Amino acid sequence: MGVEKGFWNKLSVPTVGMAPMDGVTDAACRWIAKRHGQADVVYTEFVSAEGLWRINKRQEFDHKIWKELRFSKEESPVVVQLFGSDPKSFYDATMIVGKMGFDGIDINMGCPSPGLEKSGGGAGLIRVPECAGNVVAEVRRAVGDLGLNLPVSVKTRIGSSVPEPDWWDFLASLELPVVAMHGRTFKQLYSGEADWEVLSEAARVIRKSGALFLANGDVKGVKIDGREWKAKLNSGKEVSGEPFDGVLVGRNVVGNPWVLRKDGLVPNLKQRLEVAVEQARAYEKLFPGDKFFPVRKHLAGFVSGVENAGELRRKLVMTNSADEVEKVVKELNIL
Numbered sequence: 419m420g421v422e423k424g425f426w427n428k429l430s431v432p433t434v435g436m437a438p439m440d441g442v443t444d445a446a447c448r449w450i451a452k453r454h455g456q457a458d459v460v461y462t463e464f465v466s467a468e469g470l471w472r473i474n475k476r477q478e479f480d481h482k483i484w485k486e487l488r489f490s491k492e493e494s495p496v497v498v499q500l501f502g503s504d505p506k507s508f509y510d511a512t513m514i515v516g517k518m519g520f521d522g523i524d525i526n527m528g529c530p531s532p533g534l535e536k537s538g539g540g541a542g543l544i545r546v547p548e549c550a551g552n553v554v555a556e557v558r559r560a561v562g563d564l565g566l567n568l569p570v571s572v573k574t575r576i577g578s579s580v581p582e583p584d585w586w587d588f589l590a591s592l593e594l595p596v597v598a599m600h601g602r603t604f605k606q607l608y609s610g611e612a613d614w615e616v617l618s619e620a621a622r623v624i625r626k627s628g629a630l631f632l633a634n635g636d637v638k639g640v641k642i643d644g645r646e647w648k649a650k651l652n653s654g655k656e657v658s659g660e661p662f663d664g665v666l667v668g669r670n671v672v673g674n675p676w677v678l679r680k681d682g683l684v685p686n687l688k689q690r691l692e693v694a695v696e697q698a699r700a701y702e703k704l705f706p707g708d709k710f711f712p713v714r715k716h717l718a719g720f721v722s723g724v725e726n727a728g729e730l731r732r733k734l735v736m737t738n739s740a741d742e743v744e745k746v747v748k749e750l751n752i753l
């Protein structure tokens with residue numbers, strides 16, 4: 419049986435996706451990333467495989483995990499990301515999320531949270547490839563038992579304490595449709611710069627297996643020039659896209675979905691604020707009755723880099739509803 423690539427095969431190159439971010443990439447954020455950033459693909463926040471099957475078994479239908487799994491077809495293609503270390507839990511979790519209509523399932527092998535890493539989940543799976551392989555096998559088995567053809571992908575880092583070519587070889591042996599890789603080791607957490615030299619070495623190994631390779635870390639956009647493309651990095655460097663199939667953008671998307679676009683559109687302040695209000699409204703619609711504060715970090719992002727916006731930013735991060743956001747914005751007399 420060939421590798422199930424599903425929707426991944428239909429995406430254009432460079433593929434520009436929004437990286438999963440816990441506490442950030444909720445359904446409203448993803449909808450905006452699609453609508454204004456034209457994201458090729460979006461991921462859910464990571465969801466605990468073990469937590470999911472447990473709350474399902476206990477019928478805790480008001481648990482916050484269900485909120486993290488809410489999505490609309492307009493975000494499509496949307497990939498659900500699971501984390502954990504126990505292959506059996508991944509099987510049970512896949513039996514639940516597999517039926518929910520996601521376009522793919524991704525396994526987190528890169529989260530640097532020390533507790534999770536220590537217990538063998540997230541980036542901890544890099545240290546125990548045998549377990550990582552069993553996790554992939556169990557997710558695939560569940561997908562098969564559900565009679566589905568969902569692609570099962572992996573998002574990881576370049577290594578645990580140093581870049582690890584053995585890890586890349588191992589990933590290549592798994593016949594994955596896609597590997598997304600953050601150019602830092604577990605040990606680096608988020609310090610220093612993502613190493614794009616190492617990412618290109620890893621991409622060469624992994625793409626030989628037929629997998630697509632999405633590079634990640636410090637990307638603030640892509641630049642397309644005829645048939646060639648480059649990734650623009652925070653450092654100001656522009657890296658040739660040639661060794662990769664695309665990129666995932668994380669932190670730079672917060673309040674700035676336009677970084678995902680390939681047409682170079684840069685919005686003016688009025689457009690940014692209109693979309694800030696739109697995201698706040700979408701959040702309230704998707705999560706009625708929920709606390710508003712998760713929206714605030716996005717609101718700050720929408721005015722980041724804007725000159726003399728200190729006062730505006732201070733007001734935005736104190737808001738408690740979409741109506742309040744709109745009121746603050748209207749006071750500026752630019753909408």
Ligand SMILES: Cc1cc2nc3c(=O)[nH]c(=O)nc-3n(C[C@H](O)[C@H](O)[C@H](O)COP(=O)(O)O)c2cc1C
Pocket residue numbers: 437438439440441442462463464499526528529573600634635636637666667668669670
């Ligand atoms: C607040 C936050 C939450 C994150 N949550 C996740 C997650 O749930 N799953 C995951 O694979 N990576 C997660 N990441 C890592 C990002 O997906 C990405 O790999 C990392 O931020 C580097 O990309 P960037 O420089 O574009 O932000 C998270 C990162 C941040 C900053």
